[in-house]
Amino acid sequence: MRVPCSLFVALASSLACPAHAQEPFPSKPITLIVPYTAGGPTDVMGRLAAKAIKDRLNQPVIVENVPGAASNVGAARVARSAPDGYTLLLGTSVTFAINPNLYKSLPYDARTDFAPVTAIALTPSVLLINASLPFNDVGDLIDFARRNPGKLRYASYGYGSVGHLNGAQLAARAGIDLQHIPYKGSAEAIRDLMGGYVDLAFDPVMTAVSNMKSSKLRALGITSAERSPALPRLATIAEQGLPGFEYAGWYGIVAPAGTPPAVLDKLNAALVAGLQDPEIARTLIASGTSPAPMSQQEFASLIRSTYDKSKRLIAEYGLTPN
Known part of the structure; x- marks a missing residue:
């Protein structure tokens, strides 16, 4: 009986080399x-x-x-x-x-x-404004926005971002009209906030702690239910006349x-x-x-x-x- 040569090759290979063991994770970047x-x-x-x-x-x-x-x-x-x-x-x-x-x-x-x-x-996020604006707290911002509907522009790091949701929450709870300007990322939004192209933004606290050191920005409040241990002197937005305002x-x-x-x-x-x-x-x-x-x-x-x-x-x- 003739056996195909290819079969001998396959048999020889299987005997010479054991089955390839799966490499443990992770074995590459x-x-x-x-x-x-x-x-x-x-x-x-x-x-x-x-x-x-x-x-x-x-x-x-x-x-x-x-x-x-x-x-x-x-x-x-x-x-x-x-x-x-x-x-x-x-x-x-x-x-x-x-x-x-x-x-x-x-x-x-x-x-x-x-x-x-x-x-x-x-x-949580921190409500930052351009320092040229004459607002010292959230109440000042709301009073101005009520007198000047649609004038204030808030930046977010994208449509549907946490910054967008917090801006919408602020407008709805305070009964004010804010223009939403979405960006591709937080860095671009904060850059334009410093430059005065937009007026306010909700910046995640992780970068806000550093951004607050700039003389071009001022922090008005934080979106957590309680004050942050990293920023104990910064009042929550809920404390400043908008009870229930919270989103982290x-x-x-x-x-x-x-x-x-x-x-x-x-x-x-x-x-x-x-x-x-x-x-x-x-x-x-x-x-x-x-x-x-x-x-x-x-x-x-x-x-x-x-x-x-x-x-x-x-x-x-x-x-x-x-």
Whole structure:
């Protein structure tokens, strides 16, 4: 009986070489997509998260800024990536709670296209104004806006961003008319605020702490329910005549849906340990944010609760898609 030569080759190969074992994760660099421009608060948070992963998994983490459409461009890219743990997204409450309630269609499904890893930090925003304006508190701003409807322009780091939602909340609760000027990222918005091209902005506290040092800006209030330990002298907006005014965002890491549980567990463990590192924790607290290491299940619950709150606020303030 004749046996095909190719069969002998196959048999010889299988005997000479054992089955290729799957390489342990991670065996190559990881890419972390930050869906906003460099220099803003999300970028800062992304680089802290990247360091935590790198230091504990001993692989380089490449931070890649992919801005556009209030984080939708970067989020869609990760949703389409291979579910192997090598492409991650620094997601925010915008990506998972605001955009799904604000846009009629998205290039990703926030509820099914991602696997939660962990939250990184919870962060309120600071209401900043151009220092040339004669406002010393939120009451002054509201009084001026009532006398001059539509004159004040507020910048946000994108349509549907936390800054946009806070501006809409301020206008609705105070009964004033504010012009919304969206930007691709916080850095550009603050630059134009300093230049006087816009009048006010809600800046995430992580970058606001630094931006407040500029003589061109003045802080009027913070959006948290209570004063920030990093800014104890800055009154909340709720304290200044708008009771109930509160909205804080968050940052967190997600992977594409279908990523193996063992890979998610390893990423979660690395990030949770990193956030508990005294140096990183001090950095976050000093910037006004609250470190928020948590399990995958706890992060999934945070996403759901923020989604529900954002849905209610968006309906209440009448925000509509662009």
